[in-house]
Amino acid sequence: MSAVSSVSASEGTSPDNPAPLIEPPRARTARTPKATRTNFELYGWVFMRLSGIVLVVLVLGHLLIQLVLDGGVSKVSFAFVAGRWASPFWMAWDLIMLWLAMLHGANGLRTIINDYAQRDGTRFWLKMLLYTATVFTVLLGTLVIFTFDPNIR
Amino acid sequence: MPAGTLYRGREGMWSWVAHRVTGVLIFFFLFVHVLDTALVRVSPEAYDDTIAVYKTPVVAVMEYGLVAAVLFHALNGLRVVAVDFWSQGTRYQKQMLWTVVGLWLVLMAGAAYPVLGHAVREVFGS
Ligand code: HEM
Ligand code: HEM
Numbered sequence: 001m002s003a004v005s006s007v008s009a010s011e012g013t014s015p016d017n018p019a020p021l022i023e024p025p026r027a028r029t030a031r032t033p034k035a036t037r038t039n040f041e042l043y044g045w046v047f048m049r050l051s052g053i054v055l056v057v058l059v060l061g062h063l064l065i066q067l068v069l070d071g072g073v074s075k076v077s078f079a080f081v082a083g084r085w086a087s088p089f090w091m092a093w094d095l096i097m098l099w100l101a102m103l104h105g106a107n108g109l110r111t112i113i114n115d116y117a118q119r120d121g122t123r124f125w126l127k128m129l130l131y132t133a134t135v136f137t138v139l140l141g142t143l144v145i146f147t148f149d150p151n152i153r
Numbered sequence: 154m155p156a157g158t159l160y161r162g163r164e165g166m167w168s169w170v171a172h173r174v175t176g177v178l179i180f181f182f183l184f185v186h187v188l189d190t191a192l193v194r195v196s197p198e199a200y201d202d203t204i205a206v207y208k209t210p211v212v213a214v215m216e217y218g219l220v221a222a223v224l225f226h227a228l229n230g231l232r233v234v235a236v237d238f239w240s241q242g243t244r245y246q247k248q249m250l251w252t253v254v255g256l257w258l259v260l261m262a263g264a265a266y267p268v269l270g271h272a273v274r275e276v277f278g279s
Contacts, residue, residue, distance in 0.1 A: 052230040059223060067216060068267040073207050078197035105180035133184060141187040144194055153197060
């Protein structure tokens with residue numbers, strides 16, 4: 001019954017003999033591994049949720065325009081794209097959708113690689129492949145929106 | 154069910170599996186999609202010839218699959234956000250999943266004609 005109190009009584013802490021300092025859980029110290037010294041994963045978690053909410057509007061709106069309105073996919077052509085990218089509004093829509101969807105998807109895939117790829121080497125190279133493909137796709141898509149030329153021919 | 158083969162199982166796990174699978178599918182589609190859109194920088198013909206593939210009946214079925222994936226991922230994603238940020242979220246996660254499934258069924262029924270109609274007309278004539 002009084003085992004706990006008798007133990008703490010026998011320790012006899014006092015100003016001259018203070019209790020050992022206990023770090024709060026997860027406090028960052030010099031021994032914390034580099035990878036967990038920042039709040040990167042927290043920001044990633046928040047980004048997945050905020051970008052997801054915005055993507056609901058952007059991607060579902062995009063699918064509605066491309067697949068449902070105006071005859072669905074049958075109307076899509078170079079001339080149709082030229083008509084849409086004549087408007088800065090749709091250029092901005094596509095640009096934001098491109099960046100958010102690619103970063104959201106890439107961060108999701110990063111999580112999945114971390115979950116399933118167990119060997120350090122495999123995990124490293126899969127992520128390098130993912131990052132390369134992501135940077136390439138985002139830059140290519142951005143370039144295409146900004147350099148689009150309706151009179152290419 | 155032998156113990157230890159499933160992580161909890163039931164709605165929570167399966168919706169997570171479906172969220173993961175649909176997320177990966179959409180990402181791979183988006184990669185190809187940015188490449189096909191980039192053909193507008195090559196020539197109008199290169200773009201139109203490639204987009205013609207999107208208009209074939211077989212690909213129309215794949216587009217319906219893409220719509221299914223995007224709709225589930227979007228609706229369930231909002232459910233995940235609600236579970237994380239709404240104080241009653243975890244209590245109602247199951248009801249919210251069935252709401253997601255119900256909405257998904259309704260939207261999929263609505264998308265059937267616009268997405269598949271032209272394919273049906275092409276295959277069966279008229
Ligand atoms: C089969 C369904 C789809 C069709 C027919 C389609 C069609 C198009 C077309 C015609 C464009 C050219 C620009 C415009 O008109 O806005 C475009 C651009 C774009 N689409 Fe889609 N889309 C589809 C699905 C999606 C999905 C599911 C996503 C997101 C995950 C998406 C993301 C984008 C992005 C980011 C761009 C800009 C590309 C760039 O910067 O070069 N699309 N899409
Ligand atoms: C349409 C609106 C979207 C919403 C509301 C949404 C929402 C979410 C949320 C909340 C998560 C985090 C899940 C978790 O932490 O458990 C997530 C994960 C993910 N999302 Fe999305 N997302 C959307 C669009 C997209 C798009 C366009 C892509 C692909 C380019 C994508 C790919 C992924 C992937 C790969 C994951 C990781 C799945 C996992 O870790 O199991 N999402 N999504």
